[in-house]
Every structure is written in C-alpha cells, then in structure tokens.
Amino acid sequence: MSAPLAPAEEAGVAAAVAEAFAANAPLAVEGAGTKRAMLRPVQAARTLSTRALAGITLYRPKELVIAARAGTPLAEVEAALAAEGQMLIAEPPSAAPWGGGAATLGGVVAANLSGPRRISGGAMRDHVLGIRFVNGRGEVLRSGGRVLKNVTGLDLCKLLAGSHGTLGVLTEITLKVLPRPETAATLVIRVADAAAGVRALSAGLGSPFGVSGAAVLPDAAEGPLALLRIEDFASFVAYRIGRLRDLLLPFGESRIADAAETDALWAAIRDGAPLAAGPEEALWRASVKPTDGPRVLAALREAGLRGYLDWGGGLVWIAGPATAAAHAAVTAAASPGSFTLLRAPDALRAAVPVIPEEPPPLAALSRRVKAALDPKGILNPGRMRAGL
Amino acid sequence: MIRQPEPKPEVLSRRDEIVAALRALVPPHPLSGESVIADPLRLKPYETDGLSAYRQPPLAVVLPSTTDEVASVLRFCHANGVRVVPRGAGTSLSGGALPMADSVVIGLMRMNRILEVDFDNRLAVVEAGVTNIGITRAVEERGFFYAPDPSSQLACMIGGNVMMNSGGAHCLKYGVTANNLLGLTFVTIEGEVLRLGGAHLDAAGYDWLGLVTGSEGQLGVVTEVTVRILRGPEGARAMLAAFGSVEAAGRAVDAIIGSGIIPVALEFMDRPCIHACEAFAHAGYPLDAEAMLIIEVEGSVAEQDELLARIRDICAPLNPTSMKIAESAEQSAAIWKGRKGAFGAIGRISPDYLCMDGTIPTSELPGVLTRIGEMSRRYGLAVANVFHAGDGNLHPLIMFDANDPDSLRRAEAFGAEILKLCVEVGGCLTGEHGVGVEKRDLMGVQFTARELDQQRAIKSAFDPGWLLNPSKVFPLAQAAG
Incomplete structure (x- = not known):
C-alpha cells in the first residue's frame, strides 16, 4: 500500500476523491486510524486520512456551538471546551478500547460513538448541527449549519454520523455543546445480581433527580454494583444524591462516591476498562432494551464471555475470545437489539457480519442510499457490510 | 403566490376507477364508517392545513386504520403512478400537507391507539395518529411526559411531528423530536x-x-412510533424579565x-408582541418594555429559588425595567399564558398572519x-416577534389581510426577505416548521445546486417516481428530475 493521502485542505480531500472516482480506485477513509480494528477490514489501494485537516474553526461558548475540522484531535476539542467550562454532551469514549492514540473528532462522529451520558444528553449524532463533507464523486457539500434548531432539507448530518466514512468524507463538523456541570457524585449500590441492579437503575431513571449515568458492574471486586451518577450545581447534587439514596435503599447498602472518584468511575465505564480485556481478546458493544440487559449478560456468561451494562442496562460491553462461536453468541444474545464488533483480528472481522444484517427491503435501501452518495462504491468499501 | 405543478391528466381522468379501487382496499370502519372520501363537500376539510392561504382539494382521501391498509394503498398508488400526500392533524404551518388535485391524501387520524x-x-x-399531548396524558399518572411540545400539541399528531421533526418551547433542554425517538414503523x-x-x-x-x-x-409514511x-x-x-432595549x-x-x-425554556417577545399578548390574555406583561424574557427553571422548590435568584442577579446589572419571579405554579401559568396565546393574540388584531x-x-x-423593523416599514405591514432565545429560533408574525391579494403578496415577499436574512447571518x-410548500422555492438561498441534487x-433512492408528498421541500425545477 502506498503512503496515505493526508491533504491539509478540504480541496485536497475533494481532489483525492475525484481522482479515485475517475480511476475507480477504492479509498480507505480514516482520521488518525485509531479504530482500524473496528468493523470489517477495508480492501483499498490507498488510504485517505483527514488527520491534517486540523483546527477549531469557530467557538461561541454563549451560543453553545463549536466547529472544528475533522482531523482535529478529540482531546484538543475537549480541552478548548474545558477552558470555557463546557463539554461534549455525549461523553464519547477515547481510543483506549483500541489501544489508545489521538482519536479525531471526525472519526468519533463518523462512528457515532457515545458514552454514559447518552441516556440523559443524547448521542453524538444528536449534537451534530452541521457538517461539511466530500461525497463519493469528490463534491464538497454541506448539511445543517451552525444553529441549534434547523429542519431545512433532509438531515444528512445524522445519516453521515455513524456511517463510518462509507457515504462521504467528513471535513468539518459543528457541534452543540453544554456547560460542564459544577460537580458530580455517584451512588454506588451493592446489589444482589445484575437483574436487581437494572431494577435499581430503572427506579433511579424513573425518579425526578436527573440521573446522567446508570451502569451495572456485575463482576466488581466487592460483588455486583449498580452505579447512578448525578451532575449539577454542587448544592443540587448533594440534595439529589441523598434523595436518590433514600429512594433506592431497598436495593442494597450503598455509599456515595465523590467527584474525583465519580470522574474515574465513569471514564472507565465509558472506555470499556472494567472488562480488562487482553490484547488478543475481541470486544463488542450491544444495544438492547434496558430490561433485557441482565438476560443478555447471562447468555454471554453461558458462552464463556463477560460483560457489564451501561445506559440503564441497555448498552452491553462485552469481551471474550475472538472466535466465530463467541461472535455467534453475541449476535444471538443481542437480538432483537443491535450489536457492533468493536475490536478483533482481521480474520474474524472479515468472516462475520460485524453489525446486524438488514431484512431484504432495508438492505436494498442501504444499497440505493450508498449509491446516491457514492455511486462507484469507492469510500471505505465493505467496512460496515460485505459488498457495500 | 407559490406555483403548483400541473396535475397528471391521466390520473384525473381515472378518478372513479381509483376511488373504487381504494374502497376495495380500505373497507368501511365498523365504528367510524366510510374510509374513502370522494364527495367534493366532504373533501373540503382536507384542502388545506395550517398554511391556509393555499387550498386545493385532493382527488380522494383514504382513512386507513392499520399499517397493512396503509401499505396496500401505497402499493396501489405506486403501481398506478398516483401521487400521495400523508396527513396527520393538518396543523403544518408550511403547507406540508397541502394536497394536489391528482393526489390521494392518506389521513392517519384513525390510527390513534396507544399500543404500549x-x-x-x-x-x-x-400509532401515528395519536396527538402529541395524548402521549403525555397516557404516561403522566406516574410523573412521566413526552418532551417535545409544539404550540399545536393539543391537536398535532406524533406522525406529523416525526415527519417535520417538530420542536417546541422546551427543546433547549430536552431536544426536538429526533432526539426523543427510539423506533418507527415506516411504509x-x-x-x-x-x-x-x-x-x-x-x-x-x-x-x-x-x-x-x-x-x-x-x-x-410513518404508521407507528416508539418514543x-x-x-x-x-x-x-x-420568571419574567423586561428590558428597555432588545440589546439588553x-x-x-x-x-x-x-x-x-440552561433554563428549560428561554422565550423572548418584542414590544408589539408584548402588547398584543397583554391585550388578549391580561397576563400582567410590562407595556413599557421594548423586550421581555420568559425564563423557566426546573427542580425542587429550593433549587428553583436558587436558580431564579441567580438569574435575577445576572439580569440586574442590565437595568431591567421590571422583573417578576413567580411565587407559585399559578403565577408561573399566568406568565406563560400570554406567550402560549401569542398566535391567537395576533389573530385578534389582524385578519391574517404569516x-x-x-x-x-x-x-x-x-x-x-x-x-425586520426596517422591512416592516418598507412593506407597510406590521410584525410581532417571538423568539426561542436559547436556541435562536425566530418566529416573526407578519400581519396582513388575505382578502387583499396585494397584501398577501407583500406579506410573502416580506417573509422571504426575513428568511434570506436569517441565512445571510449564519x-x-x-427551525421547526419545515420547508413544505412555503419555503420550497427559497431552498436555493441556503443550499447550492449540488447540495440540492444530493438531497x-x-x-429518489426511496421514491424513484417522486410520488410522495409532491411539490414540497424541493424547488419545482429541481424536483422535476
């Protein structure tokens, strides 16, 4: 493979794609390449990276809006926001599940990766106000804009978020952001098992106290734990965590983790750290109906896999052997929900559906929408599905 | 006036045959009766929506009760090249449900069950025909609610909300429809x-x-929604905070x-709007102010007290002409009363408004x-402004007289100039009403030809024959391809 193309300007990205279009030559599209071991391996003669398209282009804290070129490191965006007391709402995972590195904003948006605050604040794709991108013809296009409310035309921001570079190459992204809460605390409850844990989370999320994180760690050192996070002004957090503790007393003895411990706990939950997965192991995330989470965990345990729950029980982080049998167990357990093979050796990723297959009429729509944006199929071919 | 495309003569000439076929596909409902409407008098209610300056009776209206019936009607229309206009409660302010003479309206109001x-x-x-407020009514006994709250929430239906990605006064905190959905049944x-x-x-x-x-x-067409x-x-x-200038x-x-x-709502009204609302609702609004904010916060009583006190202290140095913090739920409702009645209030002082x-x-x-004030003087039409200040969504209400064609023409030109200005400033x-028919021909102001081609x-990937909701969203010249 020749050296990756890494244009420093959007026009360079457009030119590279236009050339590939003319030559019918597929491109592997990536940011910093931290998530190469995610989904299916891409067969392409050249790699087109957005890593050199860097820099924050607009930041208006009082309008809750930030825009940056796609190759801007996520950490740089987060640091700029922190300096103004703000944050990315969706709390996206770092590149830690893939061995670390400086993930780019474009890569995180293209993967629609969201962390624990998903349940209260929305997904990464929910906060994409506008994008600039290059489609598979090499045309520079925009969707959305830089205002918080916009229903003008089809929403290509959401379509491209989570499309893993298969419909277009993101070159610039505008996001809604929010003030960082003054402080946070976590109620840590020792529960009987995962099922009791999810019942505690449902009760907490059904309370008026504004829970912004809700996880179950079934294999914690001190036994199964349910964790519920509150973030707000300091006086509000003190009051709410106390009320929440009273409400959830029936689920088991509990303690309150302070702000520093809370930050560490949820960073670990965000990045899959509780799995302590070995480098040879595969990683998955499954999204299911929250009350199905414990059933999924039990089925995975039967199959020799281990996991924990975020998103009130609805997000299952899974680790285990990188085998087709383990993958089949994840696929079966996640149904009728969704799953993503987050990390595995190439051989497994090339051999199995890494996300759920679509029924034929929907698969036909996927092909037609792909063709509408990338008629020659040159952008990240096969990354999400074989033949697409 | 906005031009509409020519109806297809080959469809108009087959009207009776099409109606008979639809009657066979969607039999009368055991309680609600006939499911296909073709009688001109009974078509009248379907000839317009919330953009009432535009009227066009459809070829026929079908009122299915199940997803399968919707699917069979669409299959028939697809096979026969008949255009289809989906309709919820018909509250669209952009003409999103405006029929064409050769179109079949699929009305979803009979699909009004809460399934789970x-x-x-x-x-x-x-189901898609459940009203927005109907969802909250179904879950409020346990303190739950469905968050997006468009002004028309008593009437508008969730299927229409999904199609238009409706917002409301509280989306600064809770997001719009797209942020509150889990699943759809889509035909x-x-x-x-x-x-x-x-x-x-x-x-x-x-x-x-x-x-x-x-x-x-x-x-x-959306028939079921998981929210x-x-x-x-x-x-x-x-609380209410009034100021001597828009800038303040x-x-x-x-x-x-x-x-x-981040207040749960942050609403702005200008002087003409304050006056119209006060005359209508007697909400106690300050008539000496140039601009007024309604700011709502949530939490325990102590938290509300603390937040409102902080906001009062933030506003104080900006020399508000008056501030009023509600002491009770009743006083809160009184502050909201004028704002919620804003459209009705304008309707009272002007025969029509856009x-x-x-x-x-x-x-x-x-x-x-x-x-906008300069334009108002130039066009000779009054305007009042309501603004979702937290998220930048501006609602100028342009007052005109629909019985005077020149007045309507000026109102539409005034509106178009405002929207061009919105795009010009970024x-x-x-923001929430949709493009519909109303803003279709302005799409080229915001998007390049290539961007429109991509959309x-x-x-076309979904609807290769361009039969679904014709003459909306895309400029006509563009849509023809």
Whole structure:
C-alpha cells in the first residue's frame, strides 16, 4: 500500500476523491486510524486520512456551538471546551478500547460513538448541527449549519454520523455543546445480581433527580454494583444524591462516591476498562432494551464471555475470545437489539457480519442510499457490510 | 403566490376507477364508517392545513386504520403512478400537507391507539395518529411526559411531528423530536413495511431514524412510533424579565447561558408582541418594555429559588425595567399564558398572519430585529416577534389581510426577505416548521445546486417516481428530475 493521502485542505480531500472516482480506485477513509480494528477490514489501494485537516474553526461558548475540522484531535476539542467550562454532551469514549492514540473528532462522529451520558444528553449524532463533507464523486457539500434548531432539507448530518466514512468524507463538523456541570457524585449500590441492579437503575431513571449515568458492574471486586451518577450545581447534587439514596435503599447498602472518584468511575465505564480485556481478546458493544440487559449478560456468561451494562442496562460491553462461536453468541444474545464488533483480528472481522444484517427491503435501501452518495462504491468499501 | 405543478391528466381522468379501487382496499370502519372520501363537500376539510392561504382539494382521501391498509394503498398508488400526500392533524404551518388535485391524501387520524407504555424502559409505542399531548396524558399518572411540545400539541399528531421533526418551547433542554425517538414503523412507496430502530438506542448501520425524521413525507409514511418518555422534574417555575432595549435582553440571554445555567425554556417577545399578548390574555406583561424574557427553571422548590435568584442577579446589572419571579405554579401559568396565546393574540388584531420560522445565531438577534423593523416599514405591514432565545429560533408574525391579494403578496415577499436574512447571518430557513410548500422555492438561498441534487438523489433512492408528498421541500425545477 502506498503512503496515505493526508491533504491539509478540504480541496485536497475533494481532489483525492475525484481522482479515485475517475480511476475507480477504492479509498480507505480514516482520521488518525485509531479504530482500524473496528468493523470489517477495508480492501483499498490507498488510504485517505483527514488527520491534517486540523483546527477549531469557530467557538461561541454563549451560543453553545463549536466547529472544528475533522482531523482535529478529540482531546484538543475537549480541552478548548474545558477552558470555557463546557463539554461534549455525549461523553464519547477515547481510543483506549483500541489501544489508545489521538482519536479525531471526525472519526468519533463518523462512528457515532457515545458514552454514559447518552441516556440523559443524547448521542453524538444528536449534537451534530452541521457538517461539511466530500461525497463519493469528490463534491464538497454541506448539511445543517451552525444553529441549534434547523429542519431545512433532509438531515444528512445524522445519516453521515455513524456511517463510518462509507457515504462521504467528513471535513468539518459543528457541534452543540453544554456547560460542564459544577460537580458530580455517584451512588454506588451493592446489589444482589445484575437483574436487581437494572431494577435499581430503572427506579433511579424513573425518579425526578436527573440521573446522567446508570451502569451495572456485575463482576466488581466487592460483588455486583449498580452505579447512578448525578451532575449539577454542587448544592443540587448533594440534595439529589441523598434523595436518590433514600429512594433506592431497598436495593442494597450503598455509599456515595465523590467527584474525583465519580470522574474515574465513569471514564472507565465509558472506555470499556472494567472488562480488562487482553490484547488478543475481541470486544463488542450491544444495544438492547434496558430490561433485557441482565438476560443478555447471562447468555454471554453461558458462552464463556463477560460483560457489564451501561445506559440503564441497555448498552452491553462485552469481551471474550475472538472466535466465530463467541461472535455467534453475541449476535444471538443481542437480538432483537443491535450489536457492533468493536475490536478483533482481521480474520474474524472479515468472516462475520460485524453489525446486524438488514431484512431484504432495508438492505436494498442501504444499497440505493450508498449509491446516491457514492455511486462507484469507492469510500471505505465493505467496512460496515460485505459488498457495500 | 407559490406555483403548483400541473396535475397528471391521466390520473384525473381515472378518478372513479381509483376511488373504487381504494374502497376495495380500505373497507368501511365498523365504528367510524366510510374510509374513502370522494364527495367534493366532504373533501373540503382536507384542502388545506395550517398554511391556509393555499387550498386545493385532493382527488380522494383514504382513512386507513392499520399499517397493512396503509401499505396496500401505497402499493396501489405506486403501481398506478398516483401521487400521495400523508396527513396527520393538518396543523403544518408550511403547507406540508397541502394536497394536489391528482393526489390521494392518506389521513392517519384513525390510527390513534396507544399500543404500549413501558415505564421501566422509559418508552411508549403509539400509532401515528395519536396527538402529541395524548402521549403525555397516557404516561403522566406516574410523573412521566413526552418532551417535545409544539404550540399545536393539543391537536398535532406524533406522525406529523416525526415527519417535520417538530420542536417546541422546551427543546433547549430536552431536544426536538429526533432526539426523543427510539423506533418507527415506516411504509415505503412500494408498500414494504419496515421497522426502523426499536426499543433500543442507536442501532448500528445507517441512521434511518435520523434520516426519516424531518423528511416531510418525502421518503415514506410513518404508521407507528416508539418514543422515549422522561420522568418529569420535581417542579418548574417561571420568571419574567423586561428590558428597555432588545440589546439588553440579548445580553441577558448571553449572560444566563454563560453562567452555566440552561433554563428549560428561554422565550423572548418584542414590544408589539408584548402588547398584543397583554391585550388578549391580561397576563400582567410590562407595556413599557421594548423586550421581555420568559425564563423557566426546573427542580425542587429550593433549587428553583436558587436558580431564579441567580438569574435575577445576572439580569440586574442590565437595568431591567421590571422583573417578576413567580411565587407559585399559578403565577408561573399566568406568565406563560400570554406567550402560549401569542398566535391567537395576533389573530385578534389582524385578519391574517404569516408565522415565519427562521433560526439565527443568538448573537445576531438585535441586528436582525432592527432590519425586520426596517422591512416592516418598507412593506407597510406590521410584525410581532417571538423568539426561542436559547436556541435562536425566530418566529416573526407578519400581519396582513388575505382578502387583499396585494397584501398577501407583500406579506410573502416580506417573509422571504426575513428568511434570506436569517441565512445571510449564519442561520437557516426553518427551525421547526419545515420547508413544505412555503419555503420550497427559497431552498436555493441556503443550499447550492449540488447540495440540492444530493438531497434529491437520496429522495429518489426511496421514491424513484417522486410520488410522495409532491411539490414540497424541493424547488419545482429541481424536483422535476
């Protein structure tokens, strides 16, 4: 493979794609390449990276809006926001599940990766106000804009978020952001098992106290734990965590983790750290109906896999052997929900559906929408599905 | 007036045959009776929507009761080249449900059942014809609610909300429709029934839910919706802050957001709007102010007290002409009463009004209002401005007389100039009402020809024959391809 193309300007990205279009030559599209071991391996003669398209282009804290070129490191965006007391709402995972590195904003948006605050604040794709991108013809296009409310035309921001570079190459992204809460605390409850844990989370999320994180760690050192996070002004957090503790007393003895411990706990939950997965192991995330989470965990345990729950029980982080049998167990357990093979050796990723297959009429729509944006199929071919 | 495409003569000439075929596909409902309407008198209620300056009776109206019936009607229309206009309650302010003479309206109002409420998983499954408020009514006994709250929430239906990605006064905190959905039952023009999403968040694969939401009936028909329901806060309370200038009110908005407080609602009204609402609702609004903010916060009573006190202290240095913090739920309701009645209040002082819906970066508000004032004088038409100040969504209400063709023409030109201004300052044509027929021909102001072509190609991937909701969203010359 020749050296990756890494244009420093959007026009360079457009030119590279236009050339590939003319030559019918597929491109592997990536940011910093931290998530190469995610989904299916891409067969392409050249790699087109957005890593050199860097820099924050607009930041208006009082309008809750930030825009940056796609190759801007996520950490740089987060640091700029922190300096103004703000944050990315969706709390996206770092590149830690893939061995670390400086993930780019474009890569995180293209993967629609969201962390624990998903349940209260929305997904990464929910906060994409506008994008600039290059489609598979090499045309520079925009969707959305830089205002918080916009229903003008089809929403290509959401379509491209989570499309893993298969419909277009993101070159610039505008996001809604929010003030960082003054402080946070976590109620840590020792529960009987995962099922009791999810019942505690449902009760907490059904309370008026504004829970912004809700996880179950079934294999914690001190036994199964349910964790519920509150973030707000300091006086509000003190009051709410106390009320929440009273409400959830029936689920088991509990303690309150302070702000520093809370930050560490949820960073670990965000990045899959509780799995302590070995480098040879595969990683998955499954999204299911929250009350199905414990059933999924039990089925995975039967199959020799281990996991924990975020998103009130609805997000299952899974680790285990990188085998087709383990993958089949994840696929079966996640149904009728969704799953993503987050990390595995190439051989497994090339051999199995890494996300759920679509029924034929929907698969036909996927092909037609792909063709509408990338008629020659040159952008990240096969990354999400074989033949697409 | 906005031009409409020519109806297809070959469809008009087959009217009786089409109606007979639809009657065979959708038999009369045991309780509601006839399911296909073709009698001209009974078609009248379907000839317009919330954009009542435009009227056109359809070829026929079908009122299906099930997803299967919707699928069979779409299959028939697809096979016969008949255009289809999906319709909920017909409250669209952009003409999103305006029929064409050769179109069949699919009215979803009979699909009004709540199918499932699941408090543990915080979701409800409802048919497309359930009203927005109907969802909250079905879950409020346990303190839950459905968050997006468009002004028409008593009437508008969730299927229409999905199609227009409706917002409301509280989306600064809770987001718009797209942020509150889990799943859809979606019928394609070929009559395929697809389940998009489900009871889980963020299915892997292309984001069909995100693409379909806000697509204004261009891609298919939604028959069932799985929504997220949220537990409400302990309580909520409003305050009112009035200022001697638009600039001062704008600075107050900046300062509140800059302090780290995100109020659940942050509404702005200008002087003409304050006066109209006060005359209508007697809400106790300050008539000496140039601009007024309604600010609502949530939480326990102590939290409300603390937040409202902080906001009062933030506003104080900006020399408000008056401030009033509600002491009770009743006083909060009184503060909201005028705002919620704003459209009715304008309707009382003007025979007709156009409600515009652009969005601007919030910092541009003073300049934009100054220029709208200049336009108002130039066009000789009064205007009142309501503004969702937290998210930049501006609603100028242009007053005119529909019986005077010149007045309507001037009102439309005035509206178009406002929307062009919104785009010029970095905003967009529509924040929550949709493009519909109304703003269709302005799309070229916001998008390049290539960008519109790309959207058209995606529309064609769903609806190759361009039968779904004709003459909306895309400029006519563009749509023809």
